[in-house]
Amino acid sequence: MNLANLYLNLVYAIDIFPVLDFFKERGVKYVINANCxxxxxxxxxxLFNENNIIGASIDIDNANVKELVYTHNKLGIFLNTSCEDWSEAFNNFPGNIYFKSSFTWLIYTEDIVxxxxxxxxxxxxxxxxxxxxSKFNDNYKFYEVFHTDYFYGKFYxxxxxxxxxxxxxxxxxxxxxxxxxxKCFVVVTVKLENETFEQYLYQPKNYTGDSIHRLKFVTLLNHIRDMYNFSLxxxxxxxxxxxxxxGQFDGVVGTLQRREADIGGSPLFFRTERAQLVDYIAETWRCRQCFIFRHPKHPGGFYTIYTRPLTARVWYCILSIFALSAVILSLMLRNMFPKPGNESxxxxxxxxxxxxxxxxxxxxMSVNRSAMSVKMVVFVIFIYAVTIYQYYNATVVSTLLREPPKNIRTLEDLVKSNLKAGAENVLYAKDFFKYTTDQVALKMYHKKIVPEHQYNFYTAERGMTLVKRGGYAFHVDSGLAYRIMRRTFSEREICEAYEILLYPPQRLGFVVRKSSPYxxxxxxxxRKALESGLMHRMKSVWDAAKPPCVHTPDSSIFSVSIREFSTALLVLSGGMVVSLIILLGEIVIYRQQKKRIAYRH
Known part of the structure; x- marks a missing residue:
């Protein structure tokens, strides 16, 4: 009996050596032995313990190791097919992960087929x-098995x-x-006219820009396709x-969640709620959206041209000195005992x-200046008036003829300005305003983008046309806007263009469905496309760079337009209208008084 046990021990020891060497080569330190x-x-x-491998034995038809498999990053499983119903061992493991790379399976068989x-x-x-x-004579042969795709691929x-x-x-x-x-789904938000879906992806007829890097991402997928020889x-x-x-997701995330697609055909913004349903595997490009507008020459309005040289406090001081000087001069004139009938x-x-x-x-304007005190007051007033007049005129003229300062630098400045605003009619812009907690962004949204009875979401072409006209700020993908600016803006308009970020540039990620084998x-x-410079080249080919501001003679000359001069004309017109109204009032009063005098006589 002892000899029989010794013989069995020797046989089992010989069979385990290939198993031990295999798991050591795979770097496995924890092994589950499913044997009958x-x-x-x-x-x-x-023998496992003697070779520094922690082993655990289970019965094939009666075991549950669902808690054990989550305690180790790398777990080896040895399965003997000589046992009856050996395939029942697969039911003891979590069905969604037991054939993933964290498990190293070694299945012993005498019939490989x-x-x-x-x-x-x-x-x-x-x-x-x-x-x-499988054992053949004195050799043990190893075979690797897998599907390229369980439903549509081949079994190797x-x-x-x-x-x-x-x-x-x-x-x-x-x-x-x-x-x-x-299979993958590509995001297309434009209406295709006179071209197929494939033509739009590879050779678009009316290409205006690659918003959110959708088209260049398809180019990246084609390069990866050629690497692995699959079809898309x-x-x-x-x-x-x-x-x-x-509560369900639409679009690319929805198709991956429902396993209708294997990978995402367009890059996605990194979002926590999406990461629960799909896997972000790599960063691709960054996406930059911003408000673009032609910086107004006078951000506060054209009427401020005449008030901007002095602050409100200085204006109040000047008016106070005017009033005080008038009171003092009036008191002096009243104490001079002027001659009757004299105009002064x-x-x-x-x-x-x-x-x-x-x-x-x-x-x-003449006043009675016979007294020395009156002369002194008049002299001081003229000195004061000359000083203020020269400074004020010089400041107004220089303001009109120089390059205007960039006073709108932040989003809050843009909200306070007189500029109208809108945004590109895309889902991610609306989603941002829907969930943001930034009070300045919300104020911008409610005050300028969707005020009462208005909905200022436009296409990129329409929005940039409004920017070109002036007085309008449009939130758009910068790469898309730059291409339109190069095509439609003049040199002066390009130099006047200014940008303000609503939020920092966003990273875009490559997504696949959860637990994807690819x-x-x-x-x-x-990573290979990134390290080889291929992704940088695709970005330089598909995206337009920001058009440079070239100071030509046309863009460097500043002239005063009728709009900037309109405030003075309005004041003059208003004064004339008021004068006519007063004149008519005086005529009416004079005639009424004349009638009363005639009635009395």
């Missing part, structure tokens, strides 16, 4: 690590090496996806993926106030 032979379990468990036929019915995808071992059984005293494994390239068709099944959707009222005998406050105003405007393939493809 209790004596073999004990011997193998002992029948075993692989059974395994072909399971979703052993290309990112799995499942190896079948590849010879990877053998064990004969030592383990010899070949490196097998599992990156080839030959014959596989990968491109389909169209109109949204990147936003939560609907029923008028010592009313209105006369002195009019005299002060004429002095400020460099106009003459995750590593596309991570490698994106």
């Amino acid at each position: 032979n209790n004596q073999a379990k004990i011997i193998w468990h002992k 029948s075993t692989t036929n059974v395994l072909s019915n399971y979703s052993i995808e290309i990112d799995s690590d499942v190896t079948v071992i 059984v590849r010879y990877v090496g053998y064990w004969k005293k030592n383990l010899k494994l070949n490196k097998i390239d599992k990156r080839s996806l030959t014959g596989l068709s990968i 099944d491109l389909q169209r959707t109109n949204s990147w993926g936003y939560r609907r009222n029923n 005998a008028d010592s009313s406050f209105s006369l002195t106030l009019l005299f002060i105003w004429s002095a400020m405007c460099q106009q003459g 995750k590593e393939h596309f991570i490698y493809g994106v």
